[in-house]
Amino acid sequence: xxxxxxxxxxxxxxxxxxxxxxxxxxxxxxxxxxxxxxxxxxxxxxxxxxxxxxxxxxxxxxxxxxxxxxxxxxxxxxxxxxxxxxxxxxxxxxxxxxxxxxxxxxxxxxxxx
Numbered sequence: 881x882x883x884x885x886x887x888x889x890x891x892x893x894x895x896x897x898x899x900x901x902x903x904x905x906x907x908x909x910x911x912x913x914x915x916x917x918x919x920x921x922x923x924x925x926x927x928x929x930x931x932x933x934x935x936x937x938x939x940x941x942x943x944x945x946x947x948x949x950x951x952x953x954x955x956x957x958x959x960x961x962x963x964x965x966x967x968x969x970x971x972x973x974x975x976x977x978x979x980x981x982x983x984x985x986x987x988x989x990x991x992x993x
Contacts, residue, residue, distance in 0.1 A: 897925045900941065904977065909947035910959070913937055932959075944975055953984050 898907040900917070910932030911917070912924040917940075924932075929948055939958050946963035948954075953973060954961035962984070966972040970988035 897922055903941055904944055905939070905941040906944045908945065910945045911939060911943055913939065917941075933961075 898905055898911075898917075898920075900906075905911070905917070908926050910924070910928045911920055912928060913931060913935035914937065915924075927947070932943075932945075933948060936956075936958065943959040945959060945961055948961060949963050949965035949968075950961055952964065953975075960975060960982075962973045962975055964971045964973040964986070966988065972987050974985045976983045976985055
């Protein structure tokens with residue numbers, strides 16, 4: 881049975897659950913709406929879906945997230961979903977922020993699932 885190298889375990893343990901830069905919050909899955917950032921639960925940051933995706937309230941920051949695959953970037957007034965399913969679509973999407981401007985980079989070719 882293969883094991884995870886100790887260096888990988890150390891890397892995973894050293895990771896943060898979110899990063900805030902200016903008006904942008906970068907997180908894996910999303911946040912629990914209405915809960916202050918310092919009171920967010922790790923489980924929600926990594927796994928939340930519907931409560932976050934369906935919420936239209938202003939979160940106080942623009943939340944940039946993945947975890948929920950969409951065919952293209954999902955830009956809303958309170959969040960930006962950039963998970964285009966690279967593992968199955970071959971399309972990896974990134975958000976580029978320059979001053980107040982934002983644009984998206986995509987790589988790879990779409991392949992049948």
